[in-house]
Amino acid sequence: MSKSFDVVVIGTGTAASTVAGRCRKAGQSVAIIDELPYGGTCTLRGCDPKKLLRRGPEIMDAASRMGGRCIVRDSMHIDWPALVAFKRRFTDPIPEMREKSFEDSGIATFHGTARFEPQSKGPAQRAHDPDHQSRSCHSPESRRILSGSHFR
Numbered sequence: 835m836s837k838s839f840d841v842v843v844i845g846t847g848t849a850a851s852t853v854a855g856r857c858r859k860a861g862q863s864v865a866i867i868d869e870l871p872y873g874g875t876c877t878l879r880g881c882d883p884k885k886l887l888r889r890g891p892e893i894m895d896a897a898s899r900m901g902g903r904c905i906v907r908d909s910m911h912i913d914w915p916a917l918v919a920f921k922r923r924f925t926d927p928i929p930e931m932r933e934k935s936f937e938d939s940g941i942a943t944f945h946g947t948a949r950f951e952p953q954s955k956g957p958a959q960r961a962h963d964p965d966h967q968s969r970s971c972h973s974p975e976s977r978r979i980l981s982g983s984h985f986r
Contacts, residue, residue, distance in 0.1 A: 837942070838863075839862075839863045839864060839865040840857070840862035840864065841854070841857045841862050841863070841864045841865070842866075842867065843857075843864065843865070843866040843867070844866075844867055844868075844948040845866075845867075845868055846872040846873060846932060846933075846936075847873070847874020847876060847877065848874060848877070851936075854866045854941050855941075858939050863942075864940075864941045865941065865942040865943075865944060866936055866943055866944065867943075867944040867945070867946060867948045868944075868945065869945070869946055869948075871929035872933045872936075872943075873925075873929050877932075878925050878928060878929070882924070882925070883921050883924070883925055886920065886921045886924060887917060887918075887921055890912045890917055894910060894912060897910055
């Protein structure tokens with residue numbers, strides 16, 4: 835299946851989601867693609883999970899700085915498996931929720947690696963769906979590359 839869209843957004847992080855949502859609200863047909871789980875670096879692997887994971891060590895550090903005053907340090911420890919499980923309760927639902935949100939907004943979702951194909955007039959993407967059907971989408975009108983946390 836091949837379909838043309840007014841806008842093809844690469845990535846599903848905060849910036850990409852904002853662009854996709856605004857373009858869709860403006861009446862444009864929009865497709866979004868990501869080769870990683872939907873949600874972006876900050877939400878799934880960066881800023882937000884880091885905040886959850888660093889809190890325990892911060893508490894341990896604050897307790898050690900008390901120099902034994904008011905806090906009994908001998909019994910304090912970090913249960914890393916429990917901390918990671920806590921983080922995953924936050925991050926694991928995000929890809930499915932983000933994808934559903936795009937679909938509910940009328941944004942076509944694709945999984946795979948975006949690439950420019952010379953025979954097309956715009957960014958093209960080929961992805962494999964769960965049923966292993968190849969799909970492609972094109973944005974022939976214009977090209978704009980907006981990057982997130984990594985230069986691509």
